[in-house]
Amino acid sequence: MFGNTSSLNVRELLNIDSVSDTLWNEGRSIIRELKLQNRAWGFKEPRTLLTYDFWAKVLPAHKLICVYRDPVDVHHHYTKR
Numbered sequence: 289m290f291g292n293t294s295s296l297n298v299r300e301l302l303n304i305d306s307v308s309d310t311l312w313n314e315g316r317s318i319i320r321e322l323k324l325q326n327r328a329w330g331f332k333e334p335r336t337l338l339t340y341d342f343w344a345k346v347l348p349a350h351k352l353i354c355v356y357r358d359p360v361d362v363h364h365h366y367t368k369r
Contacts (some may be wrong), residue, residue, distance in 0.1 A: 302339045304342060304345075307342055311342075318346075319346055319348070330353075
């Protein structure tokens with residue numbers, strides 16, 4: 289669930305112009321902490337695609353690793369719930 293909405297129904301991308309200075313600073317702080325802890329790190333969260341414009345501006349040079357699942361398999365995963 290994403291708020292009161294199923295993740296399957298979340299379709300709106302983050303409006304990058306609406307991000308507050310507080311969130312920009314928080315994002316930069318998260319990245320600084322991760323860099324201090326380990327040189328090689330990453331995160332796996334499919335909903336990151338909805339906020340990637342934000343992370344792209346905060347992250348240092350990075351690579352994206354994309355894993356695609358068969359849409360039928362994804363549908364079956366959610367209908368079994």
